[in-house]
Amino acid sequence: MTKVQVLRYFSLWNQSVAALMRQLEPDIYHCMDYHAALAPLYLPEKPIPMILVLHNADYMGVIETDFINDRFWKTTSTMRRLSLVFNLRIRAIRKYVLFEGRFNMLKAGVAYIKEMQNGHGVCAVSANYAAELKRERMLFRGLPNILPLDNATDPADDQGTGTKELKKRRYAAKAALQKRCSLNEDPGAKILIFIGRWVKQKGVDHIAMLTEEILRSQQNVQMVLAGPPDDPFGLYAQEMLVPLKVKFEGRLFVCTEFFCLEKELRRGAHLCFTPSCSEPFGYVDVEFGLLGVPSVGCAIGGLGKMPGVYFRQQNADSPHMLLEAFHCAVDYALDMPDEEYWQMAKAATRAEFPFIIWKENLKEAYHLALTHFKDAATVVVTACT
Numbered sequence: 001m002t003k004v005q006v007l008r009y010f011s012l013w014n015q016s017v018a019a020l021m022r023q024l025e026p027d028i029y030h031c032m033d034y035h036a037a038l039a040p041l042y043l044p045e046k047p048i049p050m051i052l053v054l055h056n057a058d059y060m061g062v063i064e065t066d067f068i069n070d071r072f073w074k075t076t077s078t079m080r081r082l083s084l085v086f087n088l089r090i091r092a093i094r095k096y097v098l099f100e101g102r103f104n105m106l107k108a109g110v111a112y113i114k115e116m117q118n119g120h121g122v123c124a125v126s127a128n129y130a131a132e133l134k135r136e137r138m139l140f141r142g143l144p145n146i147l148p149l150d151n152a153t154d155p156a157d158d159q160g161t162g163t164k165e166l167k168k169r170r171y172a173a174k175a176a177l178q179k180r181c182s183l184n185e186d187p188g189a190k191i192l193i194f195i196g197r198w199v200k201q202k203g204v205d206h207i208a209m210l211t212e213e214i215l216r217s218q219q220n221v222q223m224v225l226a227g228p229p230d231d232p233f234g235l236y237a238q239e240m241l242v243p244l245k246v247k248f249e250g251r252l253f254v255c256t257e258f259f260c261l262e263k264e265l266r267r268g269a270h271l272c273f274t275p276s277c278s279e280p281f282g283y284v285d286v287e288f289g290l291l292g293v294p295s296v297g298c299a300i301g302g303l304g305k306m307p308g309v310y311f312r313q314q315n316a317d318s319p320h321m322l323l324e325a326f327h328c329a330v331d332y333a334l335d336m337p338d339e340e341y342w343q344m345a346k347a348a349t350r351a352e353f354p355f356i357i358w359k360e361n362l363k364e365a366y367h368l369a370l371t372h373f374k375d376a377a378t379v380v381v382t383a384c385t
Contacts, residue, residue: 003063004085006063007063007082007085007086007103008085010035010038010061010105011085011086011087013035013036014036014037014038014039014041014042014086015039015042015087017036017039018039018040018041018042018043019042021039021040021043021048022043022046026048027049027370028048028049028050028051028366028369028370029048029049029050029051030050030051030053031050031051031052031053031109032053032055033052033053033054033055033056033059033061033106034059034060034061034104034105034106034108034109035061035105037052037061037105037106037107037108037109037112038086038088038096038097038105038108038109040112040116041088041092041096041108041112042087042088047116049116049117049121049369049370049373050109050112050113050116050117050121050369051113051121051122051123051365051366051369052109052110052113052121052122052123053123053124053125053149054122054123054124054125054129054133054146054280055125055280055281056280057106057124057133057137057139057140057280058201058278060099060104060105060106060107060139061104061105061106062102062103062104062105063103063105079093079094082097082103095111096108096111096112099139100138104139106139107139109122110122110139110140110143113143113369114142114143116373116374117368117369117372117373117374118144118372118374119142119143119144120144120145120368120369120371120372121147121365121368121369121372122140122143122146122147123146123147123148123149123365124146124147124148124149124280125148125149125150125151125280125281125302126148126150126151126280126281126282126301126302126305127148127150128300128301128302128304128305129148129279129280129281129301129302130145130146130147130148131146132300132301133146134146147361147364147365147368148361149358149361149362149365150281150302150353150357150358150361151281151283151353151358152353152354152355152357152358152359153283153286153290153353155290155352156290156291156349156350156351158292158349159349159350161292161346161349162346163342163343163345163346166292166342166345166346166349167342169267169292170267170268170292171187172268173264173265173266173267173268174187174189174191174267174268174269175187175268176264176265176268177191177224177261177265177266177268177269178191178222178268180261180265181224181253182250182253183222183224183250183251183253184222184250184251186220186222188220189220189221189222190218190220190221190222190270190271190334191221191222191223191224191268191269191270192214192221192222192223192224192269192270192271192272192273192296192330193223193224193225193266193269193271193272193273193288193293194207194224194225194226194227194272194273195224195226195227195259195261195284196227196284197227197228197230197234198227198228198229198230198231198233198234198235198237198238198256199229199230199231199233199234200231200232200233200234200277201276201277201278201279202275202276203273203274203275203276203277203297203298203322203326204227204233204234204237205233205234205236205237206275206322206323206326207225207237207273207275208236208237208240208241209240209323210323210326210327210330211223211225211240211241211244211252212244212247212248213327214330215244215248215251215252218334221251221334222251222252222253223251223252223253224253224261224269225241225252225253225254225255226253226254226255226256226259226261227255227256227257227258227259228256228257228258229256238256241254241256242254242256263291266287266288266291266293267291267292267293269288269293270293271293271294271295271296271308271309271330271333271334272284272285272288272289272293272294272295272296272297272308273295273296273297274295274296274297274298274303274308275297275298275322275326276297276298276300276301276303277298277300277313277316277322278300278301279298279300279301279302279303280301280302281301281302282301282302282303282305285297285303285305285306285308286305286306286351286353289306289307289308289348289349289351290348290349290351291349292345292346292348292349293345293348294306294307294308294309294333294341294344294345294348295307295308295309295310296308296309296310296329296330296333297310297311297326297329298310298311298312298313298322298325298326299311299312300312300313305351306348306351307344307345307347307348307351308333308344308348309329309330309332309333309336310329311325311326311328311329312325313325
């Protein structure tokens with residue numbers, strides 16, 4: 001899609017959501033991220049309370065309009081063009097969707113909540129991520145708080161399982177995983193695993209840069225790395241890892257496309273890589289942890305909630321520091337005494353993220369939004385043309 005088509009798509013999407021709300025008349029609008037954050041602007045006749053849940057604030061719906069190759073765009077001012085595409089007044093475009101000189105859809109939701117609810121109603125998917133956004137992102141300056149809505153999940157099937165049973169399941173799953181990924185059948189091998197999108201946010205470039213060093217220095221280590229490259233850093237990781245498949249045949253499995261690994265086979269891993277440079281909540285560490293597979297990675301955002309070995313970003317602008325810290329964490333995790341490791345694995349299976357807590361936090365977010373919502377007679381949103 002061209003940039004103009006993307007703008008038209010989101011215009012249609014937001015106006016469709018607004019039309020649906022006009023018909024259904026909900027008590028409150030629960031908005032996920034930026035995608036439909038403009039929708040309340042199309043309801044000037046009846047503003048609605050809103051909560052905005054941030055699953056990943058790195059994606060703000062920023063669309064560069066400077067280099068759009070469109071005749072109408074070139075002959076009409078950018079603000080007027082955006083006004084026509086989104087069916088919003090120019091002053092509304094300036095007020096709600098321009099941030100730091102760029103078109104930014106997430107800004108619309110934040111600005112609306114500031115205006116209509118005194119800033120109450122912005123949420124994030126973990127307490128640590130909420131604090132991180134409030135501290136580090138200019139877009140959220142001036143908000144009274146960002147509420148935590150930690151994701152919930154079912155507890156582990158084998159929550160009360162002892163170490164002996166965990167080891168038994170691990171060895172059986174490891175044999176099946178090795179067979180599935182064409183690795184050498186080695187009961188004593190420690191399998192390090194990463195399955196997910198290959199993007200900078202997930203730290204996949206750091207995994208790629210350390211893979212050869214880890215496999216050379218740790219002869220009992222095998223690695224399973226799978227997922228589709230989704231940005232230049234993922235493509236860089238692919239260029240580094242694919243040639244290593246031949247060099248470390250039987251010890252390294254690399255798949256650069258969508259890869260589905262059965263739940264029971266995941267139990268066969270020794271550690272799960274989570275070196276993300278930004279992570280709102282992180283489900284991978286939970287999915288593997290509940291199976292008795294601890295994480296090794298960076299304690300940032302929502303990561304660090306599951307038992308594992310983590311490093312902290314002392315200087316996020318230094319790739320060398322991040323790489324060295326990750327390498328140290330991996331070495332420490334691999335050299336842990338067996339008893340300490342299995343206590344950590346058992347603790348991971350006992351982690352809980354109850355739905356009742358998530359439900360109560362969500363009800364609190366709704367209550368705050370409704371309580372602070374200003375009556376339409378007090379504040380009128382005049383956004384539509």
